Amino acid sequence: MSTQGGPAGNLNVGIYVGHEMLAAVPEDRRDDYLRMVKEISDLKYQLGVEVARQLPRLFEERDDAAIERYLDQVREIAKIGWKSGVEVARQLPDLYHAPDATLADAYVEIVADATMGAPEDDETAGYAAELDTLDQKLRAIEPMHQRQQELKSLLATRDRRDERRRKNAQELAAALPPILARLRPRHREVYLRAVRRVAAADPEAALEAANTLLEVLNSERLSHDGAAEWTRRGLEVLEKNREVGRGYFRMGSKFSLQVLEELREGLALRQVARVLKLYATALSGRDVAVRGLDEMDTVDRFGPDHIILPSDMRFFKDDDRNFTAYKVAAAHGAARIEFGTYRFQLDDVPDTVAALTDRYGMVPR
Amino acid sequence: MAVKTQRMEDFRLEAEPYYLPLGNEVELFQAAYAAHLPVMLKGPTGCGKTRFVEYMSWKLGRTLVTVGCHEDLTASDLVGKYVLRGDETVWQDGPLTTAVKAGGIAYLDEVVEARKDTTVVIHPLTDDRRMLPLEKKGEVIKAPDEFMLVISYNPGYQSVLKDLKHSTKQRFVALDFDYPLPDAEETIVMQESGVDAETAGKLVKIAAKVRNLRTHGLEEGVSTRLLVYAGQLITGGVEPTVACEATICRPITDDLEMQRSILELVNTQF
Numbered sequence: 175m176s177t178q179g180g181p182a183g184n185l186n187v188g189i190y191v192g193h194e195m196l197a198a199v200p201e202d203r204r205d206d207y208l209r210m211v212k213e214i215s216d217l218k219y220q221l222g223v224e225v226a227r228q229l230p231r232l233f234e235e236r237d238d239a240a241i242e243r244y245l246d247q248v249r250e251i252a253k254i255g256w257k258s259g260v261e262v263a264r265q266l267p268d269l270y271h272a273p274d275a276t277l278a279d280a281y282v283e284i285v286a287d288a289t290m291g292a293p294e295d296d297e298t299a300g301y302a303a304e305l306d307t308l309d310q311k312l313r314a315i316e317p318m319h320q321r322q323q324e325l326k327s328l329l330a331t332r333d334r335r336d337e338r339r340r341k342n343a344q345e346l347a348a349a350l351p352p353i354l355a356r357l358r359p360r361h362r363e364v365y366l367r368a369v370r371r372v373a374a375a376d377p378e379a380a381l382e383a384a385n386t387l388l389e390v391l392n393s394e395r396l397s398h399d400g401a402a403e404w405t406r407r408g409l410e411v412l413e414k415n416r417e418v419g420r421g422y423f424r425m426g427s428k429f430s431l432q433v434l435e436e437l438r439e440g441l442a443l444r445q446v447a448r449v450l451k452l453y454a455t456a457l458s459g460r461d462v463a464v465r466g467l468d469e470m471d472t473v474d475r476f477g478p479d480h481i482i483l484p485s486d487m488r489f490f491k492d493d494d495r496n497f498t499a500y501k502v503a504a505a506h507g508a509a510r511i512e513f514g515t516y517r518f519q520l521d522d523v524p525d526t527v528a529a530l531t532d533r534y535g536m537v538p539r
Numbered sequence: 540m541a542v543k544t545q546r547m548e549d550f551r552l553e554a555e556p557y558y559l560p561l562g563n564e565v566e567l568f569q570a571a572y573a574a575h576l577p578v579m580l581k582g583p584t585g586c587g588k589t590r591f592v593e594y595m596s597w598k599l600g601r602t603l604v605t606v607g608c609h610e611d612l613t614a615s616d617l618v619g620k621y622v623l624r625g626d627e628t629v630w631q632d633g634p635l636t637t638a639v640k641a642g643g644i645a646y647l648d649e650v651v652e653a654r655k656d657t658t659v660v661i662h663p664l665t666d667d668r669r670m671l672p673l674e675k676k677g678e679v680i681k682a683p684d685e686f687m688l689v690i691s692y693n694p695g696y697q698s699v700l701k702d703l704k705h706s707t708k709q710r711f712v713a714l715d716f717d718y719p720l721p722d723a724e725e726t727i728v729m730q731e732s733g734v735d736a737e738t739a740g741k742l743v744k745i746a747a748k749v750r751n752l753r754t755h756g757l758e759e760g761v762s763t764r765l766l767v768y769a770g771q772l773i774t775g776g777v778e779p780t781v782a783c784e785a786t787i788c789r790p791i792t793d794d795l796e797m798q799r800s801i802l803e804l805v806n807t808q809f
Binding site: 448449450452453455456457458459461501505 | 748749751752754755756796797799800801803804807
């Protein structure tokens with residue numbers, strides 16, 4: 175029950191005072207009752223509980239002197255030992271009604287002596303003083319102890335992070351060689367520089383960056399400068415938030431895609447290679463292969479049935495006109511293939527002269 | 540709406556269909572007709588096979604019964620069947636029987652699409668017996684001298700499962716058709732669609748280029764028929780690139796990159 179309203183409403187004794195206890199106290203004395211319970215319970219909670227139980231019968235008798243005496247004696251014993259005080263608080267009201275009026279006082283004295291014991295000797299006093307000194311010293315170093323715990327916790331967190339970092343670095347070490355094998359040689363320098371920067375910041379993000387950069391560079395979606403800028407912006411994100419940064423390098427964030435689109439220059443051949451191949455094949459009537467300039471090391475530039483085109487077309491700002499530029503180049507290549515520009519062989523010169531002579535007459539000297 | 544019953548005479552072509560001979564196909568067909576031999580027309584879609592048969596039927600003065608074959612077409616559909624009419628069961632001739640009886644030209648278009656049992660009724664008509672057995676009626680009809688059987692098929696997209704058997708193929712005089720040479724095709728497009736020579740020339744050039752893609756993902760090239768469609772749309776006021784996109788790019792492929800490359804060829808011309 176909790177007390178409500180009036181002066182008693184401010185006393186937090188509801189947990190000790192039962193409804194029936196308060197009802198047993200005359201209404202005009204209830205505030206006094208609650209104040210007394212509160213005062214005693216401030217000494218010790220258990221004392222308050224017992225006093226709350228015993229006081230109503232004293233209030234019923236309307237003997238203020240007895241109430242005052244009761245509280246004094248409870249306080250006296252409680253100062254020496256609260257457990258004895260609880261017992262005294264329970265027994266005293268009965269003793270007040272004994273035929274011998276001195277019995278209660280004698281009881282309190284006996285309990286007080288028993289609880290207090292003999293006066294302290296020098297040795298005990300010395301122990302107490304030493305303990306008091308140690309307590310003071312320990313209290314003085316308490317902030318240092320707290321700091322020690324904080325530092326331990328901090329270092330443990332960092333240890334775990336370092337452990338995770340080493341694990342991710344190991345995974346990166348295993349994953350990188352096959353990725354490097356797929357990387358076109360001309361992208362190697364810019365790729366390695368970018369991956370190294372990300373790896374120094376966060377190996378887990380570096381693993382994501384290694385895959386994404388391989389894709390965007392090999393597919394010519396970004397120039398070398400564009401790839402470096404895309405990496406730089408990702409590192410800024412990574413510095414602010416590791417998880418978001420990893421998402422950026424995984425190309426899993428909207429911002430990452432936005433940056434990629436912003437940095438993309440020109441039209442990649444890969445995007446339109448098949449359309450151009452079909453276009454050139456249709457124009458020339460030959461099975462034409464379209465190759466990027468970056469594949470020059472594997473094909474003959476003047477081969478009879480392939481057209482070499484730039485890996486990306488950046489003459490114009492829009493894709494449509496860049497595609498038209500590709501188309502012009504492909505049409506030129508298709509014409510070369512159709513009409514055999516590079517089919518000419520020096521060994522064939524004598525036959526060619528003979529054929530031209532037959533067709534157009536003698537060549538003038 | 541009342542159904543108007545068509546008479547055999549309705550199948551006789553009154554006006555001369557436009558046809559530009561591309562070789563000796565007219566003479567060969569006439570010779571086959573005179574010798575009572577069946578003819579097989581081979582060639583890609585839309586190259587003029589049907590128009591050729593129409594032209595020849597007009598030229599020979601024979602009625603023409605055309606049957607577009609499909610995978611559910613049975614021998615009964617060709618020769619005829621008993622049908623319920625009121626309280627009676629009456630026999631109704633199929634188109635092949637009609638053509639035989641009338642001494643006309645029966646043209647089975649894309650015959651390879653029809654069910655296999657159709658060969659049972661075709662074979663006796665294609666050798667020296669020249670007869671049509673009506674199994675359900677227990678009758679055999681002797682084809683008159685004027686009757687001629689013509690079939691067509693497109694070897695370009697027939698699979699192993701859907702090809703004519705040799706026992707069937709070797710009963711016909713075969714005439715090969717292909718897309719006309721540029722000059723002839725230009726003339727045909729002009730004649731059929733009403734476009735001017737320059738536009739027809741451009742359409743034919745586009746077609747020639749697109750046909751180069753036949754082994755690169757296109758099952759068939761652009762047919763002359765589609766060029767005529769394109770010309771007709773252009774004559775009707777449709778912008779040439781839009782007309783070509785609708786009649787050339789889209790019908791022949793669903794491959795978006797292929798469509799784009801064809802559209803680029805169109806853009807090169809228009």
